[in-house]
Amino acid sequence: MKKPYSNTKATLALAKASFRSIMRSPSAVVFTLAFPLIFILVFGFLGGGGVKVDLAIAPGSDVQNPIIGALEKIAVVRLVKDQNAAEVKTNLEKGHLDAVISVQKNPAGLPAFIADVKYTSASMDKGNILKSILNNLLYSLNTQNVKPTVAQIKESTVTGRIYRTIDFILPGQLGFSLLSTGVFGTAFVFFSLRQTLVIKRFFATPVKRSSIVIGEGLARIGFALIGALFIILVGHFFFHFTLIHGTITVLNMLVLAAIGVIVFMGFGFVVSGLAKSESTIPPISNIITLPQFLLSGTFFSINAFPSWLQPISRALPLTYLNDAMRKVAFEGAGLWDVKHQILIMLIWGLGIYAVAVKVFKWE
Structure with missing residues (x-):
């Protein structure tokens, strides 16, 4: 058939x-x-590289302080706002953010502002750029005021994937x-x-x-x-x-x-x-x-x-x-x-x- x-x-x-x-x-x-x-x-x-440093502002930071104001004027730095703590932590570990900064007023008086910066090992090249920027910024802020040590920056690094x-x-x-x-x-x-x-x-x-x-x-x-x-x-x-x-x-x-x-x-x-x-x-x-x-x-x-x-x-x-x-x-x-x-x-x-x-x- x-x-x-x-x-x-x-x-x-x-x-x-x-x-x-x-x-x-x-x-x-x-x-x-x-x-x-x-x-x-x-x-x-x-290889790697980039022209912008993505810096997150930690929730609860004093966004009116001189440190944040000065960072907003730096073209290389892209400030990331409106992210909660969990999002900041996740994005930092994945390399979507290069660092996170938390700025608080010091109740003890001096230094007037304390900035805690956490970097990610996923993009240490940008982290090094940011460190240089923050060091220059800290020097400028402190020398422009009558009182010394108006601002202090603490730094640490978290582990993240290399992007x-x-x-x-x-x-x-x-x-x-x-x-x-x-x-x-x-x-x-x-x-x-x-x-x-x-x-x-x-x-x-x-x-x-x-x-x-x-x-x-x-x-x-x-x-x-x-x-x-x-x-x-x-x-x-x-x-x-x-x-x-x-x-x-x-x-x-x-x-x-x-x-x-x-x-x-x-x-x-x-x-x-x-x-x-x-x-x-x-x-x-x-x-x-x-x-x-x-x-x-x-x-x-x-x-x-x-x-x-x-x-x-x-x-x-x-x-x-x-x-x-x-x-x-x-x-x-x-x-x-x-x-x-x-x-x-x-x-x-x-x-x-x-x-x-x-x-x-x-x-």
């Missing part, structure tokens, strides 16, 4: 053929592996790799299949349209995950990229990568539907990818952007993927802990696929 036609087998066969074709594509390898890897190597060798440049850069480059794979790869593939009448030939077979899309999608996701795993392992073993929970962290990052590339493939479907010729695909794709590459925290924290630009950055899907990747890798967050970021990406996915259904062309 003749066996019934299996669309599942057809889907897997299409996925296998498409995966082989991706592996043979120089552009796919460049955008997914070579391009992000170059940036990772460059920033990995550059390296690679811990910030790698998730951003991984996110951009997934964005490029999803948008450029999907757009070029489906436009080419339509122009070469391959899809039209599929219609003469029992293969369902859904099998074509799912097969291509599985190949794209599989290739993206292999690339993501390669990037993570290179970063970890060569540049000490932080993976708090080891294999579990890697698996969580791969789940996020799969969600990200599925969402970004929706943009690729839209581009392939809008493009009138193959030469118009790169400009349209760049309109989608370039703003996210620059504004989604790939190289710099979005907090460093002007205040008017930050809402735009926080509206982009790549921002939430990058943020989720960093929380999972460095902070040891689970997928449930980054549910907000995942939800925003899924909302973007629903919206972009709704547009893709309207503009996508089969012929």
Whole structure:
């Protein structure tokens, strides 16, 4: 008896053929592996550093005293307020804060103000910068007053994880790799299949349209995950990229990568539907990818952007993927802990696929 036609087998066969074709594509390898890897190597060798020192003001501090007032005028210091004691402690240990300062009036009289500063070993380079700033500040305050020792500073250090440049850069480059794979790869593939009448030939077979899309999608996701795993392992073993929970962290990052590339493939479907010729695909794709590459925290924290630009950055899907990747890798967050970021990406996915259904062309 003749066996019934299996669309599942057809889907897997299409996925296998498409995966082989991706592996043979120089552009796919460049955008997914070579391009992000170059940036990772460059920033990995550059090491750490920063231009701002994040200094938290401990709850209950006397914020009206001269020490706080003087710190507010120093451009290098970014004062962090309105955090409770638990938040300050957690952020200090994780390296999100470089130090915390508690300033109190001295009931004994002199010194008039006592500042207790705690640093974190997670960013001792910034801690050393802050120590120099505080020493100069203390000297200035004491010499400007008639009475000596108007202010005194006590210092201590708490243990925290070392936050390296690679811990910030790698998730951003991984996110951009997934964005490029999803948008450029999907757009070029489906436009080419339509122009070469391959899809039209599929219609003469029992293969369902859904099998074509799912097969291509599985190949794209599989290739993206292999690339993501390669990037993570290179970063970890060569540049000490932080993976708090080891294999579990890697698996969580791969789940996020799969969600990200599925969402970004929706943009690729839209581009392939809008493009009138193959030469118009790169400009349209760049309109989608370039703003996210620059504004989604790939190289710099979005907090460093002007205040008017930050809402735009926080509206982009790549921002939430990058943020989720960093929380999972460095902070040891689970997928449930980054549910907000995942939800925003899924909302973007629903919206972009709704547009893709309207503009996508089969012929």
